[in-house]
Amino acid sequence: MQIAKDLLTTTLPSITPDTSLECVFSYYEELNILSLPVIKNDKYIGMVMEQDFFDLDLSEGVKSVKLPLSNEEVSVLPTTHLYDCLRIVDEFDVEIIPVVDKENKYHGTIIVKDMMDEVARMHADQIEGSVVALRIEAIHYSLEDLSRWVESNNVKILSAFVEVDTNDAKMVIVTLKLNTMNVEAVLATFERFSMNVIFSSAFAEGKDEGRDRLDNLMRYLEL
Incomplete structure (x- = not known):
């Protein structure tokens, strides 16, 4: 049985509300992913997604802009079953799923592409x-x-x-x-x-x- 804690990635970094826009976009390009989890005091507070930047006013420079947060409600417990993780993907159309405990402490992130690869492997190995x-x-x-x-x-x-x-x-x-x-x-x-x-x-x-x-x-x- 696969649960969320078994699907955590070790390659995707988390960021904080103070992370610069330059750093965020650098991660996007380097990791070929367009969403990152935002953590404050070890707690998950939301994601930053590329699409959230489209309507920002950057006329005063990127340093004056706060990171836009979205999908604050999107997360799963470490014990969440793989199938319920798939339901989250279908409901919210996200490419990452933060994993948090009942106190909202951040444990890591599931990359949806990696999770789908695991689903394919599971069925192929049956x-x-x-x-x-x-x-x-x-x-x-x-x-x-x-x-x-x-x-x-x-x-x-x-x-x-x-x-x-x-x-x-x-x-x-x-x-x-x-x-x-x-x-x-x-x-x-x-x-x-x-x-x-x-x-x-x-x-x-x-x-x-x-x-x-x-x-x-x-x-x-x-x-």
Whole structure:
């Protein structure tokens, strides 16, 4: 299980409210990142982001301008799960996530790009298996039922991802990673219970009907 404290970077510096604009922009250029955490007395107080500088009045020189702060509410606890960190990224559209404790003491920062690399690594390193995606009415979605049907074929669900269908808010797309390449029996079980399978990696490998299912999945996910 990955939590926030496991994702901290050691390369991104923090700055203080007294850090000069020249220094901030130097960090932006040197580190190829456009956000930095601002710390005062070991407490996180916000970020400085490149976009926050666009409306500043620099007519009297950069030394007369205070650092603009934003996203003061954006942070996670050291024990926050990786998936909740991803939710923060989606909600606030940030490229860094400060990590603080309950007293708001600053522990470090997660760089979102590095976190996404870790997500990709985690999924790539999973046990070999197949992916199956279903389109289900949200009101009828039950992971317990899906697990029972899958396990009735001596197959295990390694991971499950649920998202709202962008074409119909009453529907969800459920993507399952299974621990076997042979999913025909599972698919037959889903069919018996009138589950709408829109993608299976078994179909995608050479079967004509799989192309239609793959196209359907990509359309639903807008990939």
